[in-house]
Amino acid sequence: MTLFYRAIKQGVYQIFHLRSERPLSRQDASSRISAFVYGDILILAALIALYPEDLLGLKAVSYIVGTGVSTYFAHVLAQSIGSSVETDDHPLGGHLRQEVWHAAPIASAALGPTLFMVAALLGWIGPDLALQLAILVTVIRLAGLGWVVGHLRGERVSVRTLLLGIILAVLCVAAALLKTVATD
Template sequence: MTGAPEPSRPRLSREDASSRITAYVYGNIVTLATIAPLTTVAAENGQGFWYVLATAFSTFLAHTFAESIGRRARTDERLSAAVLRAELRDSLPVLTSGILPAAVLGLAWLTAVPGSTAEIIALTYLVIRLALIGPIVARIRGERPSFRTFVAGIVLALVGIAVALVKVGLGS
């Protein structure tokens, strides 16, 4: 089946890509810090599902609000509907960082998947997402991913884990 080639999307500006990467990192770390202190019981009774979903959504709204205020400080551009849509789009990775982990916790709630298994899967998923940041940033910068960018991603994942542990330690 041949047809007209799909129109290519305009290339994302470096500023927009940077905003989305920031939201991606922030969302993954917040979700990691949200899941880390959960108990197996919370994963199995639905509390973990709702907690992760509510945290992802409220953090998405807060991040969008903060970014729109920051944009207002950086430019003279008024906060129009188009600007707000752009901020919502750029902040979306905060929300999407919590969707799959919440779904995995939801499986523990609705099925016989053990809560501890769901938590391990969700946490592993988030750590892998953080570890992939190095190569993603390299691509945005027009570079080929290298051993150095993979190491940078692993270091970032370790920093994310450390931040989550600080939250767990302070929250206990």
């Protein structure tokens, strides 16, 4: 259990700290969690809109990568402009570098699903399985949010943090389904 816990802890550290030696402030952690949720919801909505046959060509890969990249850049720009209200800095000035760092979880949301889709494109796994795994990995990321939030708050893993993660995942899946239904 200790090895598993350390592996999970290191994964969370890399996702939220990007190997930075400085601890995250509550504001930084909040920004990164928001980006994490936002990126996963939009990637999940994009995945739900795909069909297994879309994975046989470049459509699915370009759809997911395009969703991740466009969401990343839109988020960085919006947050940078929004942050400029708090200070006298130019919107594309000092806040831009910080927002690029805060938005990294959006880009990471597209990584796992893209790898499964490339595997299907190369014929290593079937398109049905690849799409199911891409959706599953995104839902697992969302379900882990309760633990991540608890960890960033300094809380130990508990039934409460696990239930919070499951509830968050269900709410995020509902948001992704709503986005998919509303745009189809």
